[in-house]
Amino acid sequence: MKTLMARKDMRRSDWHRITRRRYLARPVSLAGREGVAGLLLVEAVTAPLRVKGAFGELTIADAGYSWLEIALNGVDVFTTAQFDESGRLIQIYFDVTSAAGVCFDDPDNPTFEDAFLDVIYDPAGGVKTLDREELEAARAREDISREEYEHALRTGEKLEALVRERGREIAETCGKVRMDMMKQEARQEVHTVMPPEANR
Numbered sequence: 001m002k003t004l005m006a007r008k009d010m011r012r013s014d015w016h017r018i019t020r021r022r023y024l025a026r027p028v029s030l031a032g033r034e035g036v037a038g039l040l041l042v043e044a045v046t047a048p049l050r051v052k053g054a055f056g057e058l059t060i061a062d063a064g065y066s067w068l069e070i071a072l073n074g075v076d077v078f079t080t081a082q083f084d085e086s087g088r089l090i091q092i093y094f095d096v097t098s099a100a101g102v103c104f105d106d107p108d109n110p111t112f113e114d115a116f117l118d119v120i121y122d123p124a125g126g127v128k129t130l131d132r133e134e135l136e137a138a139r140a141r142e143d144i145s146r147e148e149y150e151h152a153l154r155t156g157e158k159l160e161a162l163v164r165e166r167g168r169e170i171a172e173t174c175g176k177v178r179m180d181m182m183k184q185e186a187r188q189e190v191h192t193v194m195p196p197e198a199n200r
Contacts, residue, residue, distance in 0.1 A: 005098055005113040005144065008078075010038040010069050013109075017061065020044035024185055025108045028070065028177065035072035035102075036110050039181040042066065054120040054128040058090055068178040071102040071110040076155050078102060078112050081174035089171055092121040094159055099151045115148065117156040121167045129160050 011023055020043040028037040042065045049061035061067075064085030071078050078095040098113035105111075116135040120128050139149040163170065 005115060005138075005148075007111055007113055008095070009109050009111045010036070010040075010071065011109045012040060012067075017046050017049060018042055018044070019046060022185065024181060026181065026184065027107075028072075030070070030072060030173065030177075033072040033075055035070060035075075036104065036107060037177050037181065038069040038071075038109070039178065039185065040067040040069065041185070053091060054130060055091075055122045055124070055126050059084070060090055066178065066182075068174055068181070070174070070177070071104070071112065073104070074101065076101050076115075076151070077159055079170075079174070081171070081178065083178060087178075089123045089175065091123070092163075092167075092171060092174060094119040094121070094163065096152050096155045096159065098148060115144075115152040115155070117152050119156065119159050119163055121163050121171065123171065125167065127160060127164045127167060129156055132156075 010025065012018070022041040022043065023038065025036055025038040028035055042061055042063060044063055045061055048059050050057055050059050060082050062085070066083045068081040068083070069079065076097045076099060078097055080093045080095070082090040082093065084090055095112065096115045096117040096119070098115050100113060102110050102112045116131050116138055118130045120126075120130060135149065135152055138144045139146070
């Protein structure tokens with residue numbers, strides 16, 4: 001059975017709303033895992049992007065905003081921390097990936113298959129799982145297999161529990177990684193990113 005999950009990349013290459021951007025990637029080691037962090041710096045957009053989030057309406061993309069994205073080897077989750085122009089954390093968006101996890105074939109631009117479920121962390125401490133109905137609909141249409149469906153449910157449940165327990169710590173880590181990369185970008189230090197060893 002061929003899955004119909006969407007494939008996404010760290011550069012957000014298909015996102016045409018951003019008309020001017022800067023992007024850098026570097027290797028990271030977090031929670032005992034090797035991976036890649038990408039920093040997307042939004043310089044210009046066709047229009048600010050406002051969304052109805054899990055905890056109210058939010059602007060998540062505009063000039064001066066930045067997105068820190070983290071993909072770790074062996075972890076079926078893709079993390080995106082969104083910051084406004086002042087560096088204030090807006091939210092952290094966790095995409096549950098397929099069982100294949102994140103692909104590091106291009107170490108500067110990891111990709112993943114989106115397994116529908118997402119977990120949102122709000123800086124005030126709120127945590128919510130989204131898009132369960134999309135997962136159910138995909139299974140009902142047989143766009144995904146039972147194994148893929150069950151993997152998404154298991155991963156989503158574990159992820160929500162983890163974020164509820166350690167959300168503030170995760171947010172602090174994202175803030176630190178972003179600041180380090182902002183300093184790196186200001187010094188124009190560009191490093192070649194090597195894929196995690198297990199995925200070579």
